[in-house]
Amino acid sequence: xxxxxxxxxxxxxxxxxxxxxxxxxxxxxxxxxxxxxxxxxxxxxxxxxxxxxxxxxxxxxxxxxxxxxxxxxxxxxxxxxxxxxxxxxxxxxxxxxxxxxxxxxxxxxxxxxxxxxxxxxxxxxxxxxxxxxxxxxxxxxxxxxxxxxxxxxxxxxxxxxxxxxxxxxxxxxxxxxxxxxxxxxxxxxxxxxxxxxxxxxxxxxxxxxxxxxxxxxxxxxxxxxxxxxxxxxxxxxxxxxxxxxxxxxxxxxxxxxxxxxxxxxxxxxxxxxxxxxxxxxxxxxxxxxxxxxxxxxxxxxxxxxxxxxxxxxxxxxxxxxxxxxxxxxxxxxxxxxxxxxxxxxxxxxxxxxxxxxxxxxxxxxxxxxxxxxxxxxxxxxxxxxxxxxxxx
Amino acid sequence: xxxxxxxxxxxxxxxxxxxxxxxxxxxxxxxxxxxxxxxxxxxxxxxxxxxxxxxxxxxxxxxxxxxxxxxxxxxxxxxxxxxxxxxxxxxxxxxxxxxxxxxxxxxxxxxxxxxxxxxxxxxxxxxxxxxxxxxxxxxxxxxxxxxxxxxxxxxxxxxxxxxxxxxxxxxxxxxxxxxxxxxxxxxxxxxxxxxxxxxxxxxxxxxxxxxxxxxxxxxxxxxxxxxxxxxxxxxxxxxxxxxxxxxxxxxxxxxxxxxxxxxxxxxxxxxxxxxxxxxxxxxxxxxxxxxxxxxxxxxxxxxxxxxxxxxxxxxxxxxxxxxxxxxxxxxxxxxxxxxxxxxxxxxxxxxxxxxxxxxxxxxxxxxxxxxxxxxxxxxxxxxxxxxxxxxxxxxxxxxxxxxxxxxx
Numbered sequence: 001x002x003x004x005x006x007x008x009x010x011x012x013x014x015x016x017x018x019x020x021x022x023x024x025x026x027x028x029x030x031x032x033x034x035x036x037x038x039x040x041x042x043x044x045x046x047x048x049x050x051x052x053x054x055x056x057x058x059x060x061x062x063x064x065x066x067x068x069x070x071x072x073x074x075x076x077x078x079x080x081x082x083x084x085x086x087x088x089x090x091x092x093x094x095x096x097x098x099x100x101x102x103x104x105x106x107x108x109x110x111x112x113x114x115x116x117x118x119x120x121x122x123x124x125x126x127x128x129x130x131x132x133x134x135x136x137x138x139x140x141x142x143x144x145x146x147x148x149x150x151x152x153x154x155x156x157x158x159x160x161x162x163x164x165x166x167x168x169x170x171x172x173x174x175x176x177x178x179x180x181x182x183x184x185x186x187x188x189x190x191x192x193x194x195x196x197x198x199x200x201x202x203x204x205x206x207x208x209x210x211x212x213x214x215x216x217x218x219x220x221x222x223x224x225x226x227x228x229x230x231x232x233x234x235x236x237x238x239x240x241x242x243x244x245x246x247x248x249x250x251x252x253x254x255x256x257x258x259x260x261x262x263x264x265x266x267x268x269x270x271x272x273x274x275x276x277x278x279x280x281x282x283x284x285x286x287x288x289x290x291x292x293x294x295x296x297x298x299x300x301x302x303x304x305x306x307x308x309x310x311x312x313x314x315x316x317x318x319x320x321x322x323x324x325x326x327x328x329x330x331x332x333x334x335x336x337x338x339x340x341x342x343x344x345x346x347x348x349x350x351x352x353x354x355x356x357x358x359x360x361x362x363x364x365x366x367x368x369x370x371x372x373x374x375x376x377x378x379x380x381x382x383x384x385x386x387x388x389x390x391x392x
Numbered sequence: 393x394x395x396x397x398x399x400x401x402x403x404x405x406x407x408x409x410x411x412x413x414x415x416x417x418x419x420x421x422x423x424x425x426x427x428x429x430x431x432x433x434x435x436x437x438x439x440x441x442x443x444x445x446x447x448x449x450x451x452x453x454x455x456x457x458x459x460x461x462x463x464x465x466x467x468x469x470x471x472x473x474x475x476x477x478x479x480x481x482x483x484x485x486x487x488x489x490x491x492x493x494x495x496x497x498x499x500x501x502x503x504x505x506x507x508x509x510x511x512x513x514x515x516x517x518x519x520x521x522x523x524x525x526x527x528x529x530x531x532x533x534x535x536x537x538x539x540x541x542x543x544x545x546x547x548x549x550x551x552x553x554x555x556x557x558x559x560x561x562x563x564x565x566x567x568x569x570x571x572x573x574x575x576x577x578x579x580x581x582x583x584x585x586x587x588x589x590x591x592x593x594x595x596x597x598x599x600x601x602x603x604x605x606x607x608x609x610x611x612x613x614x615x616x617x618x619x620x621x622x623x624x625x626x627x628x629x630x631x632x633x634x635x636x637x638x639x640x641x642x643x644x645x646x647x648x649x650x651x652x653x654x655x656x657x658x659x660x661x662x663x664x665x666x667x668x669x670x671x672x673x674x675x676x677x678x679x680x681x682x683x684x685x686x687x688x689x690x691x692x693x694x695x696x697x698x699x700x701x702x703x704x705x706x707x708x709x710x711x712x713x714x715x716x717x718x719x720x721x722x723x724x725x726x727x728x729x730x731x732x733x734x735x736x737x738x739x740x741x742x743x744x745x746x747x748x749x750x751x752x753x754x755x756x757x758x759x760x761x762x763x764x765x766x767x768x769x770x771x772x773x774x775x776x777x778x779x780x781x782x783x784x785x786x787x788x789x790x791x792x793x794x795x796x797x798x799x800x
Binding site: 082106108109110111112113114115116118119120122123125126127137138139140141142143144148151152164165166209210211245248250251358 | 427430432433436440443531535536537538540546549550625696699700701702704705706707709710747748751752754756757758761
């Protein structure tokens with residue numbers, strides 16, 4: 001028995017030792033990840049330089065940083081989902097343009113699920129991506145994984161939506177979201193004057209998905225134009241719902257917007273005409289128009305956003321008054337431009353605006369959207385054969 | 393073949409999924425050019441899936457008693473949101489906010505348990521109601537806007553064990569110690585078990601060489617994973633959410649296999665009336681199982697919020713489905729009474745590795761979803777087919793033993 005016990009003990013020790021041996025195989029901790037080591041160091045230096053530059057507060061200085069990376073490096077693109085046309089377009093354009101520039105494009109979509117997106121970003125880091133472009137499902141919920149990316153020396157760019165609540169973001173490319181809202185509000189006013197005779201006009205307001213940081217900005221922008229008119233009595237919000245939380249549409253879900261419009265019409269418009277509705281995007285706009293048709297109302301002036309194919313047709317037919325085009329092309333082109341600048345070792349390009357994201361001031365690369373009505377549709381889409389096809 | 397069987401310790405069916413898991417990991421590692429078996433990827437795998445695996449722990453017990461809980465995702469989202477709001481708007485210290493979230497889990501669990509146990513409403517209906525209620529409440533209290541969570545929670549959701557001690561080990565020493573504890577415990581229990589087998593008159597004692605080989609093999613495996621987790625970038629280690637999961641696994645494995653309550657759970661699931669007649673308090677078992685489930689949902693919610701750094705209005709959406717899938721892939725029976733904690737964890741890991749591997753290969757979430765659906769169906773169909781026909785599993789066939797026939 002004693003002998004056997006000794007045997008166990010020796011086996012045990014052997015087992016414990018095997019751990020050390022295995023550890024030995026891997027060599028030093030730094031050694032095990034030697035391939036990424038140099039990249040990490042470079043990035044750290046880059047970060048340091050950028051920090052130093054930012055302290056000086058000179059925009060020109062900030063652009064001169066970084067040592068670049070290989071011309072065929074992997075670029076990760078993490079999109080929130082492919083459920084609307086603009087994201088599907090972004091997927092195709094990123095793949096096409098990045099491959100054309102010689103990069104290896106890794107484009108994935110997260111099906112509107114935050115954990116899915118977190119894991120996708122992590123797998124992009126694993127795949128050795130040098131830049132990760134993120135169109136977040138929820139801009140506040142990616143802190144840990146983006147910091148992981150930063151630690152691995154990866155540049156993080158926000159795409160279309162602000163990335164909040166983390167310092168691990170190098171810049172955001174988007175259309176000015178407050179500006180977009182202003183354009184929507186102004187278009188609604190113009191449309192009412194053009195199509196519904198003299199005021200006062202009965203209107204209703206819709207907002208986008210509250211988890212998307214752009215949605216409140218659209219609403220704020222639009223209200224900056226509409227509120228003075230409401231105060232002056234030229235516009236009447238019959239339901240009295242003028243607060244963003246009242247008007248928001250969970251998840252940008254069209255069917256929820258349609259239900260809300262149904263009940264607004266049933267509750268407030270049995271003896272009134274509705275003249276106009278502020279809609280934050282095309283899908284919701286079409287849902288609103290459908291609800292109005294179902295309720296036997298004349299089609300009101302409805303705004304939109306994204307220039308989705310169906311809405312472009314509706315604008316052309318005069319069913320939807322306008323949409324606001326945020327050409328995905330421009331957004332993707334600007335993003336690819338930044339990626340090229342990073343690749344060449346020229347650091348982040350100069351920017352004009354910074355926005356506080358709760359942790360740091362993030363450089364914003366803002367683009368201007370375009371209002372599309374029946375009158376200027378052919379002009380706007382002159383370079384877009386697919387959409388031009390719809391205007392017939 | 394007999395030799396291998398003796399080393400593995402008799403019951404081979406439970407190794408089918410483990411084998412599948414190992415094959416998956418190796419195949420993905422080869423296809424992805426070695427990106428699967430890296431320290432950072434495995435750290436991600438655990439911290440990114442800990443919340444689902446924790447839900448699966450509770451879900452296993454719910455399914456074993458022959459019920460289902462659809463509300464876990466919503467409850468996880470709700471407790472996480474309350475925690476974030478309490479910390480932000482009422483300036484509660486983070487630990488108090490965490491306790492509040494756990495308390496909410498307990499209260500919700502008691503609510504579900506009350507309707508199931510005392511009023512006899514099926515768990516499916518009760519929790520369908522709670523699912524809607526708490527999904528609505530999350531959106532209501534958050535006003536659909538994400539709420540940043542206290543910094544300290546990051547530690548629970550995405551933290552690492554401390555670095556200390558000598559550097560010649562070449563890895564995170566906390567992870568090393570954890571691995572050594574694991575090996576020592578495994579060896580201790582194996583030897584104790586062996587000794588007990590010898591003491592039972594007429595019992596079958598595995599030969600000593602088999603036990604020793606088993607210990608060496610498992611030690612090597614633990615050693616490998618210790619190295620894998622410990623040798624990542626400095627500052628990383630076996631992740632904290634993984635450690636929390638590990639502790640919970642040990643607790644729930646013991647609870648279900650070694651305690652009276654655990655036996656009651658299986659008895660009620662196997663045959664409710666027989667259990668009641670043998671003196672098992674059925675409604676108490678129902679109540680406690682549901683209460684436990686919702687508390688684990690709160691834990692999952694806390695970990696997720698910690699990792700995400702903010703609580704969002706959509707947190708928890710369809711998490712219950714991932715948990716239920718893990719349990720069934722782990723071989724639990726839809727009719728109740730069958731299933732183990734360890735097998736459920738393996739089932740959950742199969743899903744997680746599948747997800748992770750397909751992502752590493754750049755497969756889109758649409759196709760991933762299709763593949764996961766097929767795997768779920770295949771795993772359950774395989775299990776049901778084997779049981780109904782009384783056939784040995786593929787593994788059983790491989791080893792050509794007569795033992796499985798008795799089980800059918």
